[in-house]
Amino acid sequence: MNYIINAVKHFKTINRHKWEVLKNCFRVGLYSQGILHDLSKYSWIEFKTGIMYYQGDKSPNTEERLKTGVSEAWLHHKGRNKHHFEYWCDYDLDKKGTMIGCRMPYRYVAEMFCDRVAAAKVYKGKDYHDGVAWEYFEPTKDTTLLHPDTKKELIELLMMLKDEGEEKAFTYLKEEIKRRKREHDHF
Secondary structure, X not given: OOHHHHHHHHHHHHHHHHHHHHHHHHHHOOHHHHHHOOHHHHOHHHHHHHHHOOOOOOOHHHHHHHHHOOOHHHHHHHOOOOOOHHHHEEEOOOOOOOEEEOOOOHHHHHHHHXXXXXXXXXXXXXXXXXXXXXXXXXXXXXXXXXXXXXXXXXXXXXHHHHHHOHXXXXXXXXXXXXXXXXXXXXX
């Protein structure tokens, strides 16, 4: 395994992903989130996984999980990045010992959408189409770790992208962010 080549390729993948997220976030007015998005990917615990398990067409975290049974990079990443619904998990007060998803502030739902579109573009390359982000999400949509309101908001955006295209989805998202900021509606 050539670790130097993997390191360079992984670094390029991270940068390409960050650039796509930055463009998406700027498109909807989330400037600081676009700039700060996924900075933890440059930390050693996350970056070394990218070197060791680089695939090019999917997350190295998946390969790490398959090989070792757990992805330390993912555990680190999701605990530091509020645009992942897994960050917003806590104990259910009604059912002892059960974890549930808590509602995400909408600005992080918006960043999650921007992230998913960017990841779909980076990993699918020339085979990207507006339904890819939905296709990646659909198998996991019934998890109890995703709050019902957050799930509804994300599905609305992903389906709009899939059915009506990128321009419509991002225009809607920009206006929804503005509306929620004005109304302080769980923003």
